[in-house]
Amino acid sequence: MNPLESTFSYRFPIMILFSLLVFIIVIRMVLKKHEFVAKQYTVYVLSIVVVVFGMLFGKYGANMGLEWWIYYPVPMLVTVFLPPAVLKMNLKKAIWYVVLSFLSAPFIHFFFSFFFNWNEYMPFWKIGYIGNIMD
DSSP: OOHHHHHTSSHHHHHHHHHHHHHHHHHHHHSOHHHHHHTHHHHHHHHIIIIIIHHHHHHHHHHTTOOHHHHTHHHHHHHHHHHHHHTTOOHHHHHHHHHHHHHHHHHHHHHHHHHHOOOOSSTTSOOOOHHHHHO
């Protein structure tokens, strides 16, 4: 399949939406309810920047031939450093956020790989598909 066709397949937008949901849940788990409500607009804008632009940068960077050390770490560094800075998290919340954000990517990959056999979220980590296990 042509790399541009795979970019516009139905899988990638679904992964973006699921990743947005997970990102917002992680932020909600880190912030107290009144903080989350007060910063809701900022959280949603930040979600678009971190998740949507990050995933698009990673996808297009890989497809356009950028080196892995550019298209992979740049979105990861934005994911790690931008939310704590923009949301003015204290050290405890920032550490909690970083731990949850690092756990979220493998969780998302496991979910799509195990239940749908979609392995492109983290293609270097092979997860068995439930359909193969049940046969």
